[in-house]
Amino acid sequence: MTVDTARFATRAVHAARSRETAAARATPIYLTAGFEFDDFDHAADHFSTGTGFGYTRTGNPTVRAVERQLASLESGADAVLVASGQAAVSTALLSVVGAGDHIVSSTHIYEGTRGLFLDNLARLDIETTFVEDIADPDAWRAAIRPNTRALFAESLANARNDVLDVAAVSAIADEVAVPLIVDNTLATPSLLRPIEHGAAVVVHSASKFLAGHGSVLGGVIVDDGRFDAERAGHNAPHLVLPGRGGAPSVFSRHGGRARIAYARESVAPRFGASPSPLNAFLIGQGAETLSLRVERQSRNALEIARWLESQDAVESVDYAGLPSHPHHETAVRYLEGGFGSIFTFTLRGGLPAARRFVEDVRVFTHMTHIGDVRSLVLHPGTTSHAQRTDAERAVLGVGPGTLRLSIGIEDVADLIADLSRVLESVRETVA
Template sequence: MTSTPPDETEPAFATRQVHAGQSVEGAHGARITPIYLSAGFAFDDFDEAADRFNGGEGYSYTRLGNPTTTAVERKLAALEGGVEAIATSSGQAAVSLALLGLLKAGDHFLSSRSIYEGSRGLFRDVFPRFGIEVDFVDDQNDPQAWRRLSKPTTRAYFAETIANPRNEILDIEAIADAAHEQGVPLVIDSTFTTPYLARPIEHGADIVVHSTSKFLAGHGSSLGGVIVDGGRFPWADFADGFPHLATPTASGEASFVDRFGSRAYAVFTRDVLASRLGPTPSPFNTFLLQQGIETLSLRLDRHSSNALALATWLESRPEVASVDYSGLESSPYAELSRRYLPRGAGSVFSFTLHGGEQAARIVHDNVALFTRMTHLGDVRSLVLHPGTTSHAHATPAELAAAGIDPGLLRISVGVEDPRDLIADLTQALEKLPAGEPADHHPRGNHTARDHSTHRAAVTQV
């Protein structure tokens, strides 16, 4: 087993989300880290300027670092249990940088097929232009499937804690063990869980990424992403696979491992990649992210309890063919959910209506409290029809393989009163014509066998 128990001596999560990473020192006594909305920072003299450009303490240019951003990076590293965090301008930028910190032309990596469609497109359409090869694993919880597709050039495994819209839960420990047997790190996108619901590093993951635009910021007001380095992967033991980290540089400097130890990957990814590619977050956006994180546990508790209430209620409705939510006992992922998500199964899930796309259209267009938009993790409840939006370019065969029925709607449940959300869905469902079509799906959740056939082409927005 690769899991690591949480440190019982550190303050509780709710305390750390408020206090970690912040200090009044250097902020003229301001209790809240100010917004340092400045492109650059002045130097006192010639020597200080030279020192800043040679690794000295302090700031020179916001693309390289900013006090507002540093505070939220330290907070996220503490909450996730990592050695360092790197804030980026979006979640997509975080995924790109996290993998480019590991991969070069000629390398290969494996990804679960059940991932965000933007990431899948990045891997399939963009990385090959850089000479980076990818294969997708159909059954993400089968370690043998990962082992079979691994090659001598494989340098990373990539997956997500919860895949949407079907709410598939990753067996993090099993896949981390398989990755480490191959001498490669496991990179986890944990956007749906945040470090409050799940901390993948404690279960063997090596690098964690988030789209902070979602639950971490929480209010749908700003874009952002973050990479958190767990600091546990033994890069020096696999120097042939990761020479950029574990061997001396072209200029003769000692390796990143020799100079920075457990922080080698994070320092390389920040100083070499992020500084040159420039996916820099705005200090204003990292300030909003910091504000959101301070109430994270309060919001996630409400998100999860609301989602469970709605999923349970939807499962009882005659208009509903199936509900995909791992918090339900009927879910094939219920056991994994209890194991990895003891605080709650999150707020994003899907349900499929009898009546196909026309039924989905009626419910979608008649909700009043649910906002119709492509986003998730907002304090407001949201609804989307993946088949005609996020997955509009998938073939019917790809949609069927992914389990995205024409009648499937995805919802991101907010923090409103659940009684009002149920009332809103009730009046929308009552707009449906009476009776069910002859080809409706069986009621309730799909079986585990059904889910195993749904891990094909397109699965997430």
């Protein structure tokens, strides 16, 4: 029997089946749960070696294409795409730490990541020490313990724009043969590529700048591919020792890419962090215009930050592109082509002024997101940083009147006009 001679219900299921190939210029979307095997041995080989594609949770051609794209943008050896930025952080960390281990982290990080450290990883007997002065190499070195297995920081911090001296901190990580994991979401590889400065692993919320359109969720882990079993094997026994049943070690199979291979084989699929191929496609499409968007957004942000700094209603502006920012010189050393588009500023009128501001904007959108083509505003003190104490918020530069801006690609004159109108209204409210 052939499909053509089969009955109606069978033809409905099978008539569209085709194994023809075509050279699509755009990345094709393989929106399928699984893939057909050629024969019995093909299936057995896939399950024994992991080569090829069998099930989308463990690998998909669309996802793989975008992984190669993002690894290249970050100057990495390989990448694993996952379902969200939070999944990227979790997968990266669970690829290097286990029960009884220790992490050293900057305190200037996304609150979801901080919660992961303090609530979730702590329940797995993984402890975290936070470094407040990230510009002090001795503070990082002093926090390291014999069981430290990773250093973690954001290249450009949310929300005060603290800039990481990647080379200095990665050198400290190298001293004890552990990876420096850098969240590069805010800087993007268009402005900074941490692996080029010594970082071992980079993570992103691909939902933000990499995608750029605010439509999908995704995350990515990029690895430098330089895992050295001789130097670092004692800190990563799961990579160098034989697997269950005497299976070859991850390092013996993948060499310097052992760390990212472990993330791909043993962490992301088992914890269910795999992304949708459709989301992967949209992230890949967005990444193609990353440099254009970041250039425009950074240029807009610098002009707006300068303008805000001159306004009487504004108490301070925390933007690394301004000479007034304490990390400006570090930003000049590391950021190429701009200073990013996300920063905070503080209104003199405190919480009433901030409330009036977010309720009065028209061009800006009041929402919890960053890296969009649209300009956004949020009040960190009552949203993203609400679980912090007043003292902790003060350390991070978040006060009652502090607002976070994510600058988009609109005409900067329209953005400043919106801000000018709102600030006039704020002045009248607090006068």
